[in-house]
Structures are given as C-alpha cells and as structure tokens.
Amino acid sequence: MNFESAASVKTASGNYDIFVHDQAIENVGEICRALDIGNHAFIITDTEINKIFGEQLVSILSQAGYTTKLYAINAGEDQKNLETVEHLYNWLLKNHVERSDFVICLGGGVVTDLGGYVAATTLRGIPFLHVPTTLLGMVDAAIGGKTGVDHQLGKNLIGAFAQPAAVVSDPQLLSTLPIRQIRDGLAELIKHGLILDKDLVDLLEKSSSNLRSLIEPHFIAKSSSIKAGIVSADERESSKRMLLNYGHTVGHAIEACTGYQTYRHGEAVAVGMHIAGKISHQLGLLSEEELNRQQHLITSCGLPSEASDVYLDDVLKTMRSDKKMYQGTLSWILLNGIGNAIISRNVSEATFRSAAETILG
Ligand SMILES: NC(=O)c1ccc[n+]([C@@H]2O[C@H](COP(=O)([O-])OP(=O)(O)OC[C@H]3O[C@@H](n4cnc5c(N)ncnc54)[C@H](O)[C@@H]3O)[C@@H](O)[C@H]2O)c1
Numbered sequence: 571m572n573f574e575s576a577a578s579v580k581t582a583s584g585n586y587d588i589f590v591h592d593q594a595i596e597n598v599g600e601i602c603r604a605l606d607i608g609n610h611a612f613i614i615t616d617t618e619i620n621k622i623f624g625e626q627l628v629s630i631l632s633q634a635g636y637t638t639k640l641y642a643i644n645a646g647e648d649q650k651n652l653e654t655v656e657h658l659y660n661w662l663l664k665n666h667v668e669r670s671d672f673v674i675c676l677g678g679g680v681v682t683d684l685g686g687y688v689a690a691t692t693l694r695g696i697p698f699l700h701v702p703t704t705l706l707g708m709v710d711a712a713i714g715g716k717t718g719v720d721h722q723l724g725k726n727l728i729g730a731f732a733q734p735a736a737v738v739s740d741p742q743l744l745s746t747l748p749i750r751q752i753r754d755g756l757a758e759l760i761k762h763g764l765i766l767d768k769d770l771v772d773l774l775e776k777s778s779s780n781l782r783s784l785i786e787p788h789f790i791a792k793s794s795s796i797k798a799g800i801v802s803a804d805e806r807e808s809s810k811r812m813l814l815n816y817g818h819t820v821g822h823a824i825e826a827c828t829g830y831q832t833y834r835h836g837e838a839v840a841v842g843m844h845i846a847g848k849i850s851h852q853l854g855l856l857s858e859e860e861l862n863r864q865q866h867l868i869t870s871c872g873l874p875s876e877a878s879d880v881y882l883d884d885v886l887k888t889m890r891s892d893k894k895m896y897q898g899t900l901s902w903i904l905l906n907g908i909g910n911a912i913i914s915r916n917v918s919e920a921t922f923r924s925a926a927e928t929i930l931g
C-alpha cells in the first residue's frame with residue numbers, strides 16, 4: 571500500500587491500523603486485499619448514508635474483486651437495539667455468511683457500534699472493518715472495540731469488546747455532515763488534546779476561527795492516534811481508558827436528564843468539560859489562564875458553555891446512579907494542567923456545587 575497508517579491499536583485481542591486521508595474510501599478494497607480479510611463483503615450501513623456513499627463503496631469493492639451484499643438499517647439511535655441485531659443476523663444467515671467472509675460498517679457511531687456487535691457475535695465472530703462517516707465515528711466510536719446496542723433500561727448496556735481489522739477514515743466524507751454533528755465530534759477531538767496532548771490544543775487554538783479547518787485530516791489523525799494510544803494501554807477500561815471520560819460524568823447526566831432530546835452528546839460533554847475544568851481550577855490543578863483557554867476553545871467551535879435548563883440537583887442525582895460510581899464514590903476526570911488528565915475520587919459535593927452553580931440551572 572502506498573499510504574501510511576495514522577495510528578495503530580495494539581491490544582491483546584488484536585492489532586490494527588487506522589488510516590486517515592482524503593479519498594481513503596477509494597483504498598478500502600486495496601486495504602481488504604492487503605489484510606486478506608475474507609472472500610465476500612457484507613456491508614452494513616444506514617439508509618441516509620447509503621444514499622450518499624453506498625454505491626461508491628460497492629463499486630470500490632467490486633473493482634478489488636469482491637462480491638458484496640448491503641443492508642441499510644433506518645438511520646438513528648432508536649435503531650441501535652436487539653431487534654435490529656436480529657434483522658441483521660437473519661440477513662447474514664439467509665445469505666449463507668461464513669467465517670471466511672467479512673463485514674464492513676459504513677456509517678456513524680450507531681452503525682459501527684451495532685455492526686461491530688453483529689459481526690463479533692455471528693458465527694462466534696467474523697472479521698469486520700470500520701469506514702466511519704461522522705467525525706465522532708472517526709475520532710471516537712470506530713476506535714477501541716466497544717461494540718453494542720442500547721437496552722430499554724439504558725444506553726450501551728448490551729455489548730462486547732471486539733476490535734475491527736482496520737479503521738478507514740476519509741475526512742472528505744464529512745462534507746455532507748450537518749454542522750451540528752461536526753461540533754459533536756469536535757467536542758471529543760478537543761477532549762483528546764485536553765486530556766493528553768497540549769500540542770494538539772495549541773494547534774487547534776490557532777485554527778479555531780474556522781470550524782472546517784479543525785477537521786483537516788492531520789487533526790483527525792492526531793486525535794485518532796491519541797484514542798488509539800489509550801486503548802492500546804488499557805483495552806478494557808480499568809485505568810487509563812477512564813481518562814476518555816473527561817466531561818462525561820456530567821455530560822451523560824445532562825443527556826439523561828433531558829431524555830437525550832435537547833443536547834447532542836458532544837454538547838453535553840462540552841458543558842461537562844466546563845464543569846470539570848472549573849473543579850480542576852478550584853482544586854488548584856488548573857490555572858485560571860488554562861481554564862479560560864479551554865473554555866474559549868470549546869465555545870469558539872459553537873459548543874455550549876452552560877445548560878441552565880438542566881437542574882443541578884437532577885444532574886447530581888443522575889450522576890450518583892451512573893455506572894461510573896466506584897465503591898460508592900464518583901470518579902472524576904480532572905485536568906492537572908492542559909494535556910494532563912488525572913482520575914480523582916476526592917471531589918466533594920460542595921466543590922461540585924460551587925463549580926456547577928453558574929453553569930447548570
Ligand atoms: N463505541 C464507542 O466507543 C463509542 C464512542 C462514542 C460514541 N459511540 C456511539 O456512537 C453513536 C453516535 O454516533 P454518531 O454521532 O456518529 O451518530 P449516528 O451514527 O447516529 O449518525 C448521525 C446521523 O448522521 C447521518 N450521517 C452519518 N454520516 C453522514 C455523512 N457523512 N453525511 C451526512 N449524514 C451522515 C446518519 O445517517 C445519522 O442520521 C451513539 O450510539 C454512541 O453511543 C460509541
């Protein structure tokens with residue numbers, strides 16, 4: 571292959587490359603051949619993405635000599651459930667899928683989470699490859715092997731760790747993505763810099779006047795490599811992977827308190843990062859200047875700085891019932907300076923209240 575991978579993930583359950591470059595979708599067939607991944611390609615996507623990129627991917631794979639079948643689920647988080655999994659099992663089995671075949675997940679986080687889970691559990695696991703089409707997918711959902719679906723009792727409660735054979739990210743596919751979803755992914759991309767890479771934050775600040783320039787391939791590649799590094803160090807979230815939860819303790823609670831309707835995930839995480847940043851400042855870990863830099867970078871992308879329609883007490887109650895509780899104490903991810911996240915179990919209710927009182931309602 572005459573292009574380099576942007577990063578690689580190395581875990582006990584498998585090693586794989588993440589490719590990030592414009593037109594990368596054109597190389598999917600070649601990548602599959604180089605991996606010798608299987609005979610027949612089963613593409614899983616959603617109806618919206620299929621309209622834009624479905625035919626293109628089928629044709630690229632045909633040119634590489636693969637026979638393909640494609641199944642498009644309806645778009646949306648409400649499809650990420652066991653009923654859709656069942657439809658996909660039926661489709662694969664009726665089409666005589668074999669272990670020597672492979673799945674390609676073409677889509678955002680819904681498709682990669684769901685499709686990865688289906689691939690991981692059909693015939694006890696067939697190989698799969700992710701071609702993310704959202705920014706959130708490229709820098710976050712497609713990397714790290716968390717696959718699964720939602721349950722009536724909560725989001726992402728059913729699933730398995732299963733690593734893809736490769737992730738192929740083509741930033742040009744983002745040209746059709748609505749701006750609100752670009753911001754959604756930017757929250758995670760920026761988060762990767764804030765927790766582990768000060769240089770990335772410096773570079774993002776220089777480009778932050780133009781939203782589209784923040785999603786240049788080199789930023790996506792850098793952010794992907796940060797996530798890849800974390801997952802390689804801690805595949806199953808026992809320690810370092812928890813750093814990825816910066817802004818998420820509060821963010822998940824905001825999403826839950828508003829029924830997942832008002833705030834997109836990245837927006838809720840942005841508000842969560844504001845609060846975690848303020849807590850870090852109050853505990854003497856983050857200087858006022860660093861706090862202002864973080865807040866400015868986040869808001870200059872158009873992400874919110876407050877959620878005054880969400881009650882602080884409701885957020886507190888929801889956080890306490892969240893799975894991030896450890897032996898009765900909430901785990902907080904804080905910044906001990908920009909680019910240096912730490913885990914803390916010593917944030918008192920009073921500290922949280924004082925950091926959040928001007929941000930939540
Ligand atoms: N596995 C993980 O580690 C992980 C991490 C973060 C998020 N997630 C999951 O990711 C999901 C959210 O993913 P998402 O934000 O990518 O949303 P999504 O997959 O629902 O996609 C959002 C919408 O954008 C459309 N779309 C996708 N790509 C497009 C494109 N290029 N042009 C135009 N429209 C396009 C889709 O059809 C869909 O309607 C959640 O279910 C979340 O739980 C998983």
Ligand SMILES: [Zn+2]
Pocket residue numbers: 758818835839
């Ligand atoms: Zn997130």
